[in-house]
Amino acid sequence: MRTGKSRLSSLLFISAVVTLLVSVTTFNQLPADHDLHVGNFMVSLLGKYLTYAILAVAVDLVWGYLGILSLGHAAFFALGGYAMGMYLMRQIGDRGVYGNPDLPDFMVFLNWTELPWYWSGFDSFAFTALAILLIPGLLAFVFGWFAFRSRVNGVYLSIITQALTYALMLAFFRNEMGFGGNNGLTDFKDILGFDLRSDQVRLGLFIASGVALIIVYLLCDSLLRSRLGKVAIAIRDAEDRTRFLGYRVERVKLTLFTLSAMIAGLAGALYVPQVGIINPGEFSPLNSIEVVVWVAIGGRGTLYGAVIGAMGVNYAKTWFTGAYPEAWLFALGLLFVLVTLALPKGIAGLHLFKSRNKPTGKMEPKT
Amino acid sequence: MTLRTAIVSIAALYLLISHQHVQAEVKTGINELDPLFEAFYEGRGDRRTEALDALAALRPPATPIDTQPDARELLQGILDGDLMFHKPSSTIVWAIKDGREFIMTSLDRTTNLGRDSSRKVKRLKLNNSIRAYLRQLIAALGLYSDNPTERLVAIEALIDKPESIEQKTLDELLLNEQDDAVMIALQSLSTRKQLGSADPLERLAAVTVLRTDLSSESRAAIVRIESRDDDENVRKAAQAIRLYHEKQVNLFGWAETLFFGLSLGSVLVLAAIGLAISFGVMGVINMAHGELIMLGAYCSWAMQQLMPQSIAAALLLSIPVAFLLTGLVGIIIERSVIRFLYGRPLETLLATFGISLILQQMVRTFVSPQNVPVANPEFMSGVLQINGVFSLTLNRLYILAFCLIVFAALVALLKYSRFGLEVRAVSQNRSMARAMGVRSARIDSLTFGLGAGIAGIAGVALSQLTNVGPNLGQAYIVDSFMVVVFGGVGNLWGTLISGMTLGIANKLMEPWAGAILAKILVLVFLIMFIQKRPRGLFPQRGRAVEG
Numbered sequence: 081m082r083t084g085k086s087r088l089s090s091l092l093f094i095s096a097v098v099t100l101l102v103s104v105t106t107f108n109q110l111p112a113d114h115d116l117h118v119g120n121f122m123v124s125l126l127g128k129y130l131t132y133a134i135l136a137v138a139v140d141l142v143w144g145y146l147g148i149l150s151l152g153h154a155a156f157f158a159l160g161g162y163a164m165g166m167y168l169m170r171q172i173g174d175r176g177v178y179g180n181p182d183l184p185d186f187m188v189f190l191n192w193t194e195l196p197w198y199w200s201g202f203d204s205f206a207f208t209a210l211a212i213l214l215i216p217g218l219l220a221f222v223f224g225w226f227a228f229r230s231r232v233n234g235v236y237l238s239i240i241t242q243a244l245t246y247a248l249m250l251a252f253f254r255n256e257m258g259f260g261g262n263n264g265l266t267d268f269k270d271i272l273g274f275d276l277r278s279d280q281v282r283l284g285l286f287i288a289s290g291v292a293l294i295i296v297y298l299l300c301d302s303l304l305r306s307r308l309g310k311v312a313i314a315i316r317d318a319e320d321r322t323r324f325l326g327y328r329v330e331r332v333k334l335t336l337f338t339l340s341a342m343i344a345g346l347a348g349a350l351y352v353p354q355v356g357i358i359n360p361g362e363f364s365p366l367n368s369i370e371v372v373v374w375v376a377i378g379g380r381g382t383l384y385g386a387v388i389g390a391m392g393v394n395y396a397k398t399w400f401t402g403a404y405p406e407a408w409l410f411a412l413g414l415l416f417v418l419v420t421l422a423l424p425k426g427i428a429g430l431h432l433f434k435s436r437n438k439p440t441g442k443m444e445p446k447t
Numbered sequence: 448m449t450l451r452t453a454i455v456s457i458a459a460l461y462l463l464i465s466h467q468h469v470q471a472e473v474k475t476g477i478n479e480l481d482p483l484f485e486a487f488y489e490g491r492g493d494r495r496t497e498a499l500d501a502l503a504a505l506r507p508p509a510t511p512i513d514t515q516p517d518a519r520e521l522l523q524g525i526l527d528g529d530l531m532f533h534k535p536s537s538t539i540v541w542a543i544k545d546g547r548e549f550i551m552t553s554l555d556r557t558t559n560l561g562r563d564s565s566r567k568v569k570r571l572k573l574n575n576s577i578r579a580y581l582r583q584l585i586a587a588l589g590l591y592s593d594n595p596t597e598r599l600v601a602i603e604a605l606i607d608k609p610e611s612i613e614q615k616t617l618d619e620l621l622l623n624e625q626d627d628a629v630m631i632a633l634q635s636l637s638t639r640k641q642l643g644s645a646d647p648l649e650r651l652a653a654v655t656v657l658r659t660d661l662s663s664e665s666r667a668a669i670v671r672i673e674s675r676d677d678d679e680n681v682r683k684a685a686q687a688i689r690l691y692h693e694k695q696v697n698l699f700g701w702a703e704t705l706f707f708g709l710s711l712g713s714v715l716v717l718a719a720i721g722l723a724i725s726f727g728v729m730g731v732i733n734m735a736h737g738e739l740i741m742l743g744a745y746c747s748w749a750m751q752q753l754m755p756q757s758i759a760a761a762l763l764l765s766i767p768v769a770f771l772l773t774g775l776v777g778i779i780i781e782r783s784v785i786r787f788l789y790g791r792p793l794e795t796l797l798a799t800f801g802i803s804l805i806l807q808q809m810v811r812t813f814v815s816p817q818n819v820p821v822a823n824p825e826f827m828s829g830v831l832q833i834n835g836v837f838s839l840t841l842n843r844l845y846i847l848a849f850c851l852i853v854f855a856a857l858v859a860l861l862k863y864s865r866f867g868l869e870v871r872a873v874s875q876n877r878s879m880a881r882a883m884g885v886r887s888a889r890i891d892s893l894t895f896g897l898g899a900g901i902a903g904i905a906g907v908a909l910s911q912l913t914n915v916g917p918n919l920g921q922a923y924i925v926d927s928f929m930v931v932v933f934g935g936v937g938n939l940w941g942t943l944i945s946g947m948t949l950g951i952a953n954k955l956m957e958p959w960a961g962a963i964l965a966k967i968l969v970l971v972f973l974i975m976f977i978q979k980r981p982r983g984l985f986p987q988r989g990r991a992v993e994g
Contacts, residue, residue: 149793226978235732235792236981239928240974246925247970250963365925369800376797409808416801420794421787 127286144380147316152241160345165265220341249363264359379428662835712950724898737920743906759824769903777899818916935983
């Protein structure tokens with residue numbers, strides 16, 4: 081019964097995303113003066129939102145289903161982004177401002193003579209694709225290994241994840257790190273041999289982001305319907321009880337946390353070629369908290385809620401910063417307060433979306 | 448006075464005699480100066496420097512009504528080109544350029560000599576060696592200034608060339624000096640002079656005196672003596688003292704690091720201690736804490752805007768103002784948001800983060816998105832010089848003291864007052880406290896207000912150290928949480944110790960790791976530490992922990 085309903089909601093979700101992809105692609109092909117024409121700017125914007133939605137799903141996976149409020153998920157997102165950025169930097173070749181075939185511009189600027197060892201391998205897309213998943217995954221694994229085994233949880237975990245992303249931000253701001261310091265990586269030209277500035281490539285990236293979202297959604301959904309997912313929800317609702325029943329709580333947490341970090345890294349890697357830049361600002365603690373708000377607003381504990389929240393809040397952000405730039409932070413701040421006070425289950429918790437298949441049970445206070 | 452007049456007259460006489468044959472006459476309006484300026488104006492080489500020497504021997508006038516001009520002023524005038532030669536009247540005048548003409552005043556600045564075109568007024572010839580000589584004379588004249596600071600500057604200018612001052616002059620100065628700081632400088636100058644003496648015993652005595660002087664000049668002098676002195680004993684004594692100096696310098700280097708560490712630690716403790724109340728005692732995650740600190744810093748700015756004449760009073764007043772204002776903001780936050788979220792720490796975290804965004808944007812919108820200037824009052828600026836290598840900056844010293852006072856007051860409040868008792872009762876066992884008649888909701892508001900008020904006070908202190916801007920709070924929020932968690936939640940002493948430890952650790956690492964890497968390392972250490980000991984350095988024990 082439950083499974084059936086859940087399959088239905090997945091089907092609905094997938095058809096919604098597919099509809100978005102197909103309609104945007106079709107309307108993008110229409111002549112520019114047509115009423116239904118979707119501009120290239122809009123395509124890139126929607127592509128960016130889709131990568132945010134993937135990130136939100138990653139956060140929802142650990143927060144909504146495992147009770148881990150990570151205030152450092154933007155770090156995994158940014159690491160994936162940096163891995164992609166490094167690949168794109170290597171693709172520039174000698175077309176940089178300084179025309180150096182071996183070194184990216186910023187290294188020439190800093191008078192470096194050779195490529196640092198950790199940049200080797202990023203010439204290859206296969207290696208990069210692996211790095212995009214493995215680097216955030218490894219960090220999350222090591223971090224989680226220590227944190228979950230010593231039973232750091234609740235607020236303490238949130239605070240140290242925030243410290244993690246803060247430390248990474250400070251580190252990436254340093255020029256000596258070899259990631260472009262303050263300016264980050266930018267001025268990309270090609271991806272897989274295709275010109276990044278061409279409209280077709282942008283549309284392609286948008287579609288890739290949508291497909292990635294569907295895959296990630298299906299993966300998470302099937303995972304959560306498996307035994308692992310059930311244990312995860314049990315941990316969220318009563319961690320000690322689950323442990324006393326004989327489940328290895330740490331292992332479940334570690335698995336899902338690492339997976340979630342990898343998904344965040346994938347989102348970051350899709351994000352960077354679409355916005356054309358990655359810099360240490362992506363690590364800022366505010367970004368991580370914003371992601372949490374998308375999920376909170378959309379409704380945590382429902383994957384589609386996270387997606388709705390990410391797309392909705394970011395659309396509002398784009399609109400606000402265009403129309404009333406001053407007011408955006410007021411609106412965002414109020415949103416934080418109002419959602420936590422008045423809408424604890426988010427948009428997905430509204431009557432419209434209510435159905436019995438929703439994972440229920442309120443969050444146990446974790447102190 | 449008599450000596451001075453004597454020197455001047457002798458010099459004047461000498462110049463007068465030796466320049467009898469010179470046709471052109473140079474007038475100054477003051478008889479005894481005429482030959483000096485004439486020699487300077489007409490003469491060459493040594494004659495000119497001799498004339499300047501004689502001029503310098505005039506020294507500043509003893510009384511303000513004395514018509515004799517200040518020698519230093521005259522020399523400075525020559526150096527700056529303000530003293531010029533008016534050709535038609537052959538007079539040396541003070542000349543100020545006004546368009547194509549010069550406005551002229553007599554040398555004693557008493558009579559206006561009208562104006563004349565620039566072609567009629569001629570500069571006094573200067574070359575580089577004369578300029579250097581002038582500067583040296585001006586510096587030496589500072590020795591007789593009425594202002595102790597100027598005397599100090601003059602002495603410091605001489606410290607590298609102690610041979611240029613006569614022993615007699617030095618003795619005379621030493622005899623008459625009243626100011627302590629100047630006296631010390633004079634003594635060290637005298638020692639330095641003694642080092643150049645021909646008598647090895649004199650030099651030995653001087654070297655021994657330098658033992659207690661850790662200034663870089665003194666250390667350099669010792670090193671010089673050790674390698675160059677002719678006398679074996681003097682060299683040996685110098686070597687012993689050099690080794691002692693090196694040890695001292697090393698020791699005070701550590702002391703300085705410790706002081707910087709404590710200073711950074713005091714900032715961390717100030718920033719974190721309000722959080723130690725709201726997070727530690729009440730268990731409320733207040734992400735807006737940093738913004739409350741920022742509001743406190745803006746209070747300090749606003750008070751200075753209100754009373755720009757008395758910055759010191761404004762700063763002192765802003766302490767209670769900031770406490771009350773941010774405390775009130777805290778109470779409003781507690782009443783309107785936080786009280787609905789007790790027992791849901793993660794939601795509290797999100798809601799207070801939203802509040803922090805609103806507060807930041809409010810400051811940006813209603814004050815300014817840029818940093819605002821906050822002045823340091825006089826008593827905060829300055830240096831407490833312990834010795835040649837170790838000095839404490841007063842503002843950091845005051846903030847360290849202030850941090851300890853705030854801490855002590857807070858501990859006393861929680862330990863000895865009725866309110867503190869009730870706060871502890873509610874935090875340990877809410878329902879029991881209620882049963883005993885404690886109005887727990889009211890205590891919650893007041894406790895949160897107290898934590899917020901302390902944040903405001905911290906902001907006032909921070910306004911004296913860093914830039915005050917809308918992002919001030921963000922820089923401290925992660926650090927503050929780290930300090931509280933590291934020290935052990937619910938433990939004020941833990942907060943103090945952890946703040947100071949982190950401050951010192953940071954400063955110890957800075958010399959070899961650099962400021963940012965040191966901070967990163969501290970963060971990484973903290974992340975590891977919390978994973979090993981999630982309850983911090985000084986965990987709370989007992990039944991209250993599980994509550």
